[in-house]
Amino acid sequence: MTAKSLVVAKFEFLKTVRRKGFILGTIGLPVFMLVILGLTMYAGAGIGSAAANQTCGYVDGTGFVQAAPGFVPYPDPATGKAALVNGDIHSLLIVPGGYISTGVLKVYTMDNSLLGSTGSSRSVQEFMAQNLLRHENVSDRAARNILSPIPPNVIVLDEAGNPKGDQELMGFLLPFGLTMVLALGILTSSGYLMQGIGEEKESRRGEFLLSHCSAEELLAGKILGYAGVSLLQIGVWVAIGLAVIAASPFAAMFSMLQVTWLVCLAVVYFILGYFLFSVSIACAASLAPSVREAQQVSAIFSMFAVFPLIFLQFLLQDPNSLLMQVLTYFPYTAPFIAMVRLTLVTVPPYQIIVSIAVLVISIVVLTRLAARIFRMGMLTYGKRVTLREVLGFIREK
Numbered sequence: 001m002t003a004k005s006l007v008v009a010k011f012e013f014l015k016t017v018r019r020k021g022f023i024l025g026t027i028g029l030p031v032f033m034l035v036i037l038g039l040t041m042y043a044g045a046g047i048g049s050a051a052a053n054q055t056c057g058y059v060d061g062t063g064f065v066q067a068a069p070g071f072v073p074y075p076d077p078a079t080g081k082a083a084l085v086n087g088d089i090h091s092l093l094i095v096p097g098g099y100i101s102t103g104v105l106k107v108y109t110m111d112n113s114l115l116g117s118t119g120s121s122r123s124v125q126e127f128m129a130q131n132l133l134r135h136e137n138v139s140d141r142a143a144r145n146i147l148s149p150i151p152p153n154v155i156v157l158d159e160a161g162n163p164k165g166d167q168e169l170m171g172f173l174l175p176f177g178l179t180m181v182l183a184l185g186i187l188t189s190s191g192y193l194m195q196g197i198g199e200e201k202e203s204r205r206g207e208f209l210l211s212h213c214s215a216e217e218l219l220a221g222k223i224l225g226y227a228g229v230s231l232l233q234i235g236v237w238v239a240i241g242l243a244v245i246a247a248s249p250f251a252a253m254f255s256m257l258q259v260t261w262l263v264c265l266a267v268v269y270f271i272l273g274y275f276l277f278s279v280s281i282a283c284a285a286s287l288a289p290s291v292r293e294a295q296q297v298s299a300i301f302s303m304f305a306v307f308p309l310i311f312l313q314f315l316l317q318d319p320n321s322l323l324m325q326v327l328t329y330f331p332y333t334a335p336f337i338a339m340v341r342l343t344l345v346t347v348p349p350y351q352i353i354v355s356i357a358v359l360v361i362s363i364v365v366l367t368r369l370a371a372r373i374f375r376m377g378m379l380t381y382g383k384r385v386t387l388r389e390v391l392g393f394i395r396e397k
Helices: 003-017 020-044 077-086 114-135 140-147 166-170 173-203 205-210 215-246 261-287 291-305 312-317 322-329 334-344 349-378 387-395
Strands: 056-060 071-073 091-095 106-109
Touching: 003 020, 003 173, 003 215, 020 215, 056 077, 056 114, 077 091, 077 106, 091 114, 114 140, 173 205, 173 215, 173 261, 215 261, 261 291, 261 334, 261 349, 312 322, 312 334, 322 334, 322 349, 334 349
Parallel strands: 056 071, 056 091
Antiparallel strands: 091 106
């Protein structure tokens, strides 16, 4: 790392963090998420105005349905519909005489929202389940266990067959969290990196910069500067999240987290993955003729950052499948898939060694080509660079 690279890194860092968009995204996004979470809890607690009247009326054609809190009986459908139109009830349940054999119910409501209809259906299902159990002479204690079963106490064993401690189990959360942080870091930094390179190409500042420093120094400075921007933004988000967790009932659970070898391995994947994606995105963005096309090209690499979410179902069902093993070796998915697999199952050491080796080799090869590609891209204006031109420029000495 030369002095010129550090100057470029400092310039890119200060330029980005002073932007209103960065400040708004860094502070505004977590505040917005907290507001949404608070409103969700507020409405779920039944405090909001939308939950002022959730009373459900019902017309029983079977003879065994009994009234319950929040449910009011009506003698016939016409009377119930009149109460619904007047706003006395939120919904009206019709229980036909052949319900036990058919299981078919009908609910009338004036609320055409998705949440309103979903909430009505759920409450009706619980209400009818309680009545069916009572009708079949099921005891109240058994009914509670059927309707609201207590979650089982899951005990995870190690390879020796001994139960793992709570601290060791909680230690798996930290590597998984670092994997998500890496994905978030790549998504945020790639946007800043791509935008900065695109602006310099359109304003032709890149040509001026390359006249004062080498392509290697400029590329290294940009990657370091935007890495600092991303880490600062993620650090603020993590700090806000930890403050919220510390004030919540989950604080005791997270206090059991401890540093394990998985955390060290996650840091290795974090560094290698970030460097690989930064160099790749910088080269791709420099070859694009405009900021808009740079965004489209960079989106291809950003898609790999969300691979754990795309393949989450397959990961949970069979983490050792052939597909997951192949994605563990592929350099652009290895930092994410490998760490998620490690939090789920025991991965053979040779797979981790091969995965890291492939990452290192890919970084070494790409780094040797990156400066040439980056220099060519920054000096090319107004046209799309073809693959033949890129290969020809790389061959030049």
